[in-house]
Amino acid sequence: MQISLNINGEDHKVDVDLRRSLLDVLRHDLALTGTKKGCDHGQCGACTILLDGRRINSCLSLAVMHDGATITTIEGIGTAEDLHPLQRAFVAQDGYQCGYCTPGQIMSALAMLTEAEEGWPSYISESLEAEPDLTDDEIAERMSGNLCRCSAYPRIRQSIAEARAQMRAAK
Amino acid sequence: MMAKDQATMDVTLTMDTAQPRRLDQMVQGVLGGAMARPEGPLKVRGAATYAAEHAVADLAEGVLVRATITKGKVKAIDEAAALKLPGVIAVLTGGPLLRNPAQGQASEAPEQVLPEVHYFGQPIAVVVADSFENARHAAQTLRVTYTEAKAEVDPETASTVERPKKSQIETGDFDAGFQAGAHQIDALYHTEPHTSAAMEPHASIARWDQGRLELWGSYQMLKHNVAELADAMGLPESKVRIHAPYVGGGFGGKLGIAPEAVAAAHAAREIGRPVRVVMARQQVFDMTLRRTETAQRLRLACDATGKITALAHEDRVSNLPGESYSEPVAQGTHFLYGGADRRFTHEVARVHRPAAGSVRAPGEAVGMIALECAVDELAEAAGIDPVELRLRNLPKTAPKGDLPFSENALGRCLKEGAARFGWDKRGTTASRRDGDWWVGLGVAAAVRTNVLEESIARVTLEPDGSATVATDMTDIGTGTYAILSQIAAEMLGLRPDQVTVKLGDSDLPKSSGSGGSFGAQSCGSAVFLACQGLRAALAKRLGTTEEELTLKDGTATSGNRRVPLADVLDSGLSATGHIKPGDTEDDFAIAGYGAHFAEVRVHAFTGEVRVARMLGIFSIGRVLNRLTAESQCHGGMIWGIGSALSEELQHDRRDGRIVNHDLAGYHVPCHLDVPQLDAVLLEDTRDDQANPIQAKGIGELGISGAAAAIGNAIFNACGVRVRDFPATPDKIFPHLPFDDWG
């Protein structure tokens, strides 16, 4: 079946097997291999992308469910010459080791920061109404769907905090 | 670009004696600092290509099929039905398919036993189709029949138990010495099996071109992997090339060639078309090497002053029949504690669980959980502070073999760590409470044996004055790209961004590969030696000596003569460095040392444990890159949190299969399990006996002892002594002091 996807601002028409995940469409059909497959089961977060602005595990969604969707992947947020503040911070803070979970961490962080801006509380937030205070623990809770077996967690969160400060200052 | 004086430029060093600290005399000032990884911008854009991602034309997809019996024979596979399914190209069974991955540094094919089946989950076939979905569907519906045999799967009751001679050690009279002690501890510890679970699943793309096999794989040690793959496929090594420019984590799980590589190579040869095989996450659990479970009996006795006088560390591990590897559980003990009367026994039970092999810090990672908790028990029995007890037991020479230490800063790490962590605030057992949480502190020593491996690297000074480093070494997240560019830049007086590092191609000079924490020091030494060769050649061209030559910022200076480097290079210079281990490893006990401190909170009613703070302080000789070295420490310490609190493979008692074979069932630590950590590296230590760059391994030291610090903190917090790890709530809450239920 043919579907259309807008990915990183570009329109694509893809003939997809009904069983094909959104993740495999990106990786196999469109050669967008920046989005990673760590488990294919929604258990690791390596495949995180933005679907219509929200983060999802692309391995858990069939491509045919998303005809007409707008998608952002790691390839769409910065370039070699002009990295996104999150990407810059991960490099500067050593917010990774092997780098395999990294695109997922960054895409997840990007959406997480938006969620916080919009006032979403997390499981550990003190108040459901107050503007979330993104402490290290709050970031940790909100990022716990992204596993990192290299265990770069402390510096992933430092990278996110640094990028957030820069993004706010730039506003 | 071979220069005429090539022979004199190549440098080989066998590590027979202590080496001068030449790097300390260099002036570029880029080594040791917190330099960001050069490949970082690729990784954060998703532009670094991992094994499954290489663009190879006309790829077919292979999916592995696993055995669903524990032991017996594959009787028949109904290929005809599978071949009728859409897109299916071939169903391949038998032939070279591997039973399990090769052990680290095996350099020969592992067991190839089909049609026999030796464990539940063993690969028995590969189905190849035009798409992943078609291959997966056919693999899942493949009809397989078996003849089943009875299999033993429980290490405790296994009828075949081997006792390797070299691991049964008795010194003095242990029984008498133990009896005579002023204080004694006799405790039985257990640790559950672990798995590496690198985030990148095992993946290979195989392509044949005129009888030569090219493989893009996720592997740690290419020279060994080439030998293993060639042996498995019946090829000379010259006909195999492996690429692994980026590896999405290894931790021992990608040391040896694994079933998916041979399946891809076999299938590609059979169908005459490139084939990609990626293990599903569950298959990574089922058919790659696990860390064995351990049962460990620790007996320690000390005199009235806390000095350990007798020590026994006895263990049982398991493995599949036919695997020569067994977890060296007591390895760290030999480096840590003296006592005249000693006993070590080591048993390997043969069971039909998935094969066991190296997982981060084989030996120390589990052996030191038991040892360092038992030492805490001894301190408690003797009424001596656990830091103090360890300080009273610092050996002057290595207990095993009475060898002098090359460098050992354990005492310094314990003292400095205690001061930084606020150890003096540690209260008596179960004395600190914060709301519903007990709070406590724990300590453990860290030690990890240090190994140098033969390694070769080529460094080329290009005509424009930039440099290229080439070696088949891999970067599995450890920072190889960064540290090799720093070493070359330091030696040659360049900015690190003027050094291009080429890794992960088996056609390049053969290195140690990544494993056993020997990668950085081994291939780093090779790069150092190659640069020394280049420096000597440059000195000759400038009419001076290597010692007199100063290289900085692209300029060569000798006496009052200054020349831009590019002016003396002509068509460029190339040298090879070759390091080999030598006598120092027999003459000295060489190991990394450190100490772990943990603060935990134990929930007073549920027994849930949270790590609140953790500090690791380590002495690893020269620090090559502070940033990447600290990241390695973090990784190790967090693996310590995992093995202390949550990681356990669960085997079905009936058939040995791994029941929790995914990341929802096997709990690696996640963000919220991990606080900000304090990783401290002693920066002024050098190990002159280890290698010519005086650096030791760090990737495994950080896990060694870490879980014990947490176990000991649990005891200090609530008085529950956990001896079965991981310390899940069910092992804690039945024993909690409940007098404050109110």
Ligand code: FES
């Ligand atoms: S690959 Fe999608 S969550 Fe793991």
Ligand code: FES
């Ligand atoms: S950086 Fe390797 S898994 Fe996160």
